Amino acid sequence: MTDTNTQETPVLNTRSVVGLAVCLVIALSGIFLIPTFESRAGFGVTFWTMAALELLAMVGVAYFVLNLHEE
Amino acid sequence: MGMDPIALQAGFDLLGDGRPETLWLGIGTLLMIIGTFYFIAQGWGVTDKEAREYYAITILVPGIASAAYLAMFFGIGVTEVELASGAVLDIYYARYADWLFTTPLLLLDLALLAKVDRVSIGTLIGVDALMIVTGLIGALSKTPLARYTWWLFSTIAFLFVLYYLLTSLRSAAAQRSEEVQSTFNTLTALVAVLWTAYPILWIVGTEGAGVVGLGVETLAFMVLDVTAKVGFGFVLLRSRAILGETEAPEPSAGADASAAD
Numbered sequence: 001m002t003d004t005n006t007q008e009t010p011v012l013n014t015r016s017v018v019g020l021a022v023c024l025v026i027a028l029s030g031i032f033l034i035p036t037f038e039s040r041a042g043f044g045v046t047f048w049t050m051a052a053l054e055l056l057a058m059v060g061v062a063y064f065v066l067n068l069h070e071e
Numbered sequence: 072m073g074m075d076p077i078a079l080q081a082g083f084d085l086l087g088d089g090r091p092e093t094l095w096l097g098i099g100t101l102l103m104i105i106g107t108f109y110f111i112a113q114g115w116g117v118t119d120k121e122a123r124e125y126y127a128i129t130i131l132v133p134g135i136a137s138a139a140y141l142a143m144f145f146g147i148g149v150t151e152v153e154l155a156s157g158a159v160l161d162i163y164y165a166r167y168a169d170w171l172f173t174t175p176l177l178l179l180d181l182a183l184l185a186k187v188d189r190v191s192i193g194t195l196i197g198v199d200a201l202m203i204v205t206g207l208i209g210a211l212s213k214t215p216l217a218r219y220t221w222w223l224f225s226t227i228a229f230l231f232v233l234y235y236l237l238t239s240l241r242s243a244a245a246q247r248s249e250e251v252q253s254t255f256n257t258l259t260a261l262v263a264v265l266w267t268a269y270p271i272l273w274i275v276g277t278e279g280a281g282v283v284g285l286g287v288e289t290l291a292f293m294v295l296d297v298t299a300k301v302g303f304g305f306v307l308l309r310s311r312a313i314l315g316e317t318e319a320p321e322p323s324a325g326a327d328a329s330a331a332d
Binding site: 009012023024030035043055059069 | 148167189
């Protein structure tokens with residue numbers, strides 16, 4: 001427990017952490033809002049909305065992970 | 072003596088709503104949740120910059136998959152598709168929402184291991200998303216011609232992803248350490264074998280030729296999903312290949328990272 005690890009812990013980029021959390025919410029929304037969408041807008045709209053939300057969340061996760069730390 | 076109805080249905084109707092496949096969906100949910108929390112516990116307190124990126128991705132993959140499985144367990148994201156022949160299929164399209172989110176992120180893990188540029192990552196992710204979306208359109212199409220054409224389109228996209236993994240990414244990984252190469256090769260083999268099973272299962276399952284029923288199909292998809300996500304993450308996160316080149320803390324509190332050596 002002495003000075004064996006002298007390297008600094010890299011600083012997380014707060015925006016990226018928040019971005020990851022938002023992407024998680026978007027991805028979950030894409031799944032759990034299906035019944036709401038389907039009852040109001042029909043299957044076609046639900047299908048494309050779900051696909052768009054999941055794609056958006058995935059692209060967001062990829063982007064924020066690649067920028068997870070401060071430069 | 073009559074045949075066991077549970078064996079015929081390949082499952083058990085846990086919710087009493089006429090869906091014996093809920094047994095497999097429930098087990099899938101539990102296994103994905105266990106995987107998610109295991110990875111969270113393993114990654115708690117990790118300070119290595121690169122390792123944190125792998126953990127962020129690898130925790131989200133079974134996390135979203137568990138949500139998708141829970142949704143399907145409760146009957147969310149399942150629709151009836153009436154074919155031109157008059158037959159009606161139950162299609163769990165929430166499964167595709169899961170795959171649309173998770174499969175590109177599994178590829179991102181491999182791309183980070185191989186350290187390829189962002190254009191290559193974008194190409195890989197884009198083709199993978201195309202593979203899933205075309206598979207979904209195929210599952211929702213009404214005529215056999217349309218269904219198999221979209222399946223073929225999706226399978227060609229998959230073959231492109233596989234080719235890209237085995238050529239560009241593999242040669243990039245070959246420039247890295249022995250540990251990275253070993254982990255990359257193990258994970259690529261895992262992806263190649265497991266992901267090849269998906270289009271085969273699609274074509275023999277209810278969405279294709281209907282050789283196997285919905286219960287068996289759901290069970291098989293559950294086993295493939297858990298192995299391809301939790302199994303993949305387990306191999307990746309136990310490896311020291313995820314650590315940055317200048318840092319070497321243990322990646323987990325309880326696990327012996329050297330076990331992967």
